[in-house]
Amino acid sequence: MPRSQIEFYYGNVMADAIGPKHGITARQLQALAKRTSPLIAKLNEERRAGNTPYRDLPYSKETPQRVKKVVAELKDKCENFVVLGIGGSALGIIALQTALKPYMHNIYEKKRTGPRFFVFDNVDPSQFASFLHWIGNKLGKTVFNVISRGGQTAETISQFMIIRRLLSRRFGARSLRKHVVVTTCFNHNPLHRIATNAALPCLEIPAGVGGRFSVLTPVGLFSAAMCGIDIDSLLAGARDMDKKVSRKNFYKNPAAINAAINYHFYNRGKKISVMMPYSYALKDLADWYRQLWAESLGKAKNLKGRLVHIGPTPVRALGVTDQHSQVQLYREGPNDKLFTFLQVNSFDKDPKIGAAPRCAPEMAFLAGNNLSTLLNNEKKATEYALLQDRRPCLTVLFDKVDEYTVGQFIYLYEVTTSFAGALFKINPYNQPAVELGKQATFALKGKQGDYKPGYTYQEWAKEICSRTKIDKNFRV
Amino acid sequence: MPRSQIEFYYGNVMADAIGPKHGITARQLQALAKRTSPLIAKLNEERRAGNTPYRDLPYSKETPQRVKKVVAELKDKCENFVVLGIGGSALGIIALQTALKPYMHNIYEKKRTGPRFFVFDNVDPSQFASFLHWIGNKLGKTVFNVISRGGQTAETISQFMIIRRLLSRRFGARSLRKHVVVTTCFNHNPLHRIATNAALPCLEIPAGVGGRFSVLTPVGLFSAAMCGIDIDSLLAGARDMDKKVSRKNFYKNPAAINAAINYHFYNRGKKISVMMPYSYALKDLADWYRQLWAESLGKAKNLKGRLVHIGPTPVRALGVTDQHSQVQLYREGPNDKLFTFLQVNSFDKDPKIGAAPRCAPEMAFLAGNNLSTLLNNEKKATEYALLQDRRPCLTVLFDKVDEYTVGQFIYLYEVTTSFAGALFKINPYNQPAVELGKQATFALKGKQGDYKPGYTYQEWAKEICSRTKIDKNFRV
DSSP: OOOOOOEEEEEEGHHHHHHHTTTTOOOHHHHHHHHHHHHHHHHHHHHHHSSOOOGGEEEEEGGHHHHHHHHHHEEEEEEOOEEOOOGGGHHHHHHHHHHOOOOOTOOOOOOOOOOOEEEEEEOOOOHHHHHHHHGGGGGGGEEEEEEEEOOHHHHHHHHHHHHHHHHHHHHHHOOOOOHHEEEESSOOHHHHHHHTTOOOOEEETTTTTOOOGGGGGGHHHHHHHTOOOOOOHHHHHHHHHHHTTTTTGGGHHHHHHHHHHHHOOOOOTTHHOOOOOSSSSHHHHHHHHHHHHHHHEEEEEEEETEEEOOOOEHHHHHGGGGGGGGHHHHSOOSOOOEEEEEEEESSSOOOOOOOOOTOOGGGGGTTBBBBHHHHHHHHHHHHHHHTTTOOOOEEEEEOOOOHHHHHHHHHHHHHHHHHHHHHHHSSOOOOOHHHHHHHHHHHHHHOOOSSSTTTHHHHHHHHHHHHOOOOOGGGG | OOOEEEEEGGGGGHHHHHOOTTTTTTTHHHHHHHHHHHHHHHHHHHHHHHOOGGGGGGGGGGGHHHHHHHHHHGGGOSSSSEOOOOOOGTTHHHHHHHHHSSSTTTTSTOOOOOEEEEEEESHHHHHHHHHHHHHHHGGGGGGEEEEEESOOHHHHHHHHHHHHHHHHHHHHHGGHHHHEEEEEEOOHHHHHHHHHTOOOOOOOOEEEEGGGOOOTOOOOOOOOHHHHHHHHHHHHHHHHHHHHHTTGGGGOOOOEEEEEEEHHHHHTOOEEEEEESSSSSGHHHHHHHHHHHHHHOOOOOOETEEEEOOEEEEEEOOOTTTHHHHHHHHSSSSSSSEEEEEEEEEOOOOOOOOOOOOOOOOOOGGOOBHHHHHHHHHHHHHHHHHHHOOOOOEEEEEEEEHHHHHHHHHHHHHHHHHHHHHHHHHHOOOOOTTTHHHHHHHHHTOOOOOOTOOOOOOHHHHHHHHHSOOOOOOOO
């Protein structure tokens, strides 16, 4: 049986659909093909040279085996599964759960398959306190997955130190190994050392894979497998897409063409990229994409001695919900956005709309329809309205939402990001600008260090406080 | 005892903080004061003339009384409270809950105060089916609040027709009045007629108040009161802010100065407005703001015969979470954003970070700190990093998050929107561009009507399908 697929559709960014002022003409598409085609060979070459190790993740045999082994050891005793992680150690994990588990998963009692599932990707005191309040007498059947690539993420370690104290006091220090799984790089970073010393189960993040490209490492796979998601199918979907995004023919390569179209519109003033799934399940994949796109492509580069700031701003939206929130702006506001819809052809469940009472004949037309018909008609209607205002629209079509198509989608967008980086001529794999904020946090918290030339850490902390203090003169 | 307050701080948008190229100079601020001051008198006059009825909502005595009466009748039998509504009939409701109820509210069993709380603001088949699956044997203790201003919102009526059939089959048609509360305009719209005919409890949305300005009508107040939120305090906070936003002195009026600053930056190429709460509780107020700002200010206007497209794009972010997702772009990407941080001085609960083990001395600096210290230091650190790159930053300071400060915030941003509309010279209260998509949905669903001159509804539906069909030529 052929497996479910995703497809990339770009007819409605073309000049035929929205006119030559905003749309891509046949000639422009040829120019994009010419510019992008050499990059296909280049990316394939880089991949062969081992420079983009994220490309090989779907082929690992050991990783899913190792992950399943840890799952098998813990699964039976686990009623609550809690991820402590942030950024690339959270967004892919959340996206998989929202896509592949029922909406009411955590609320279900008897109907629940797999443990309750939580991700804490913040250090909000009220939020975390509410969780601690709840977990109190349930700690015994709870597993925490502490995830940090570099092993010294202040937020994640802080949460871990709270949980560690709690578990140690309740069950003794040796209990930790039954309740905590650590996912990190195996490079003797602080978290790795803690895990080794306390003999905690440990899963490795390959060194060359950045956080936002790590969902197909144990970062994403372990929590997925713990909750009953079929990780083999997820990886198979990614491998399927790998074939497509390696194709030398630009017109047959969905990552190349997607990146080229995004690049084209950015250069023509459409600096905002809206991803709008018409599926609640796909909502958090748009959030995962938001990090992937922003952190990879938001870069300053030196162009003939001038600093140039590059980077489309990704925006997540949700159909139909945001029709009643954002579409007024999307249609009448500045034509500065490229839209990517995610559309699902077939849903696992599909409630039928009941009859309207006789006193409301205006609503009778809804009766007997399934919700999916309404949802997908609204996607068409919204796209039509945007096209009337000459706004460019892409669509990624999902046969259905399952592990296989989600795996395809993840891999498609990761490789699209690599192509976009090559087109913008920036390095999509680093994030130099995140460092300053981290260091400033360290200095403010009194961590010794040489942060700023000519300043002690205390002097620098003082400067930061003075720059950000609330000055009476500008306070209302 | 003085009540908790919010304050608006704009020191870090000034040229002194980020330089004269990107910051506001003293002279520019004076020019903004000169341009905006007459609008203060104008808005105060419009309000007295009754043209902006949302301004009077916090003063109603009848509304909270009526709301509390319905709450008193239903509260004891209600274990699950479900809102069916979308856009302005959902976002304010969600924002109040996230702000004022514990994070784990729906998961709590014994510790829960008030009913479980759900909002369905979509017609996603899988999501709604998951809910129906769960609610099955709990329907008897469930109250639905069906909210639609115009009473014919296709999404909300569709959900209601599913629920109506379910309740009727289970408990008989007369049971509806025990399980459904309708909130709508009392103008004999379809929903109002259904409610009247079935003798359902009904709450009125004042005719002149648009959806996105309706959170302080029964739209927002009823669900809040059902869940134990102090609506009197919410309204008192709004009244408190009303005094401030009516002040004639531009420099003392937080709504006027906020709107003027936003207007200034939009006109200087900063077309994206990022609202970034450093508080999980305030997360969905940023989403509420997103509709308020986009739908009110995203407008096309005729300028000397030319159509001009106006409208900042609001983006919601979350501190510290999005530091690990968006800050790379915010610092190194184009300087096209104005940032508004929401900062909370005091949290109700504040877990303390435990000690790090001896093998990880790098993390010892965290021990003994409360999470709130870390959170607010990270806000400072991120703001400092953005200022280094000359990005303008506003802050709204909350003494703490409670009904009173949330009421202030809501009212501040509603009136800020009115000021911004006046500065942009557009009507912030309509949403003409939403209509086309609604009509296209109707036509696609076979609802008869005269939608497009010269077309039958079937012909128009055919055109919409042809414009949005997936053409083989552009499919990868």
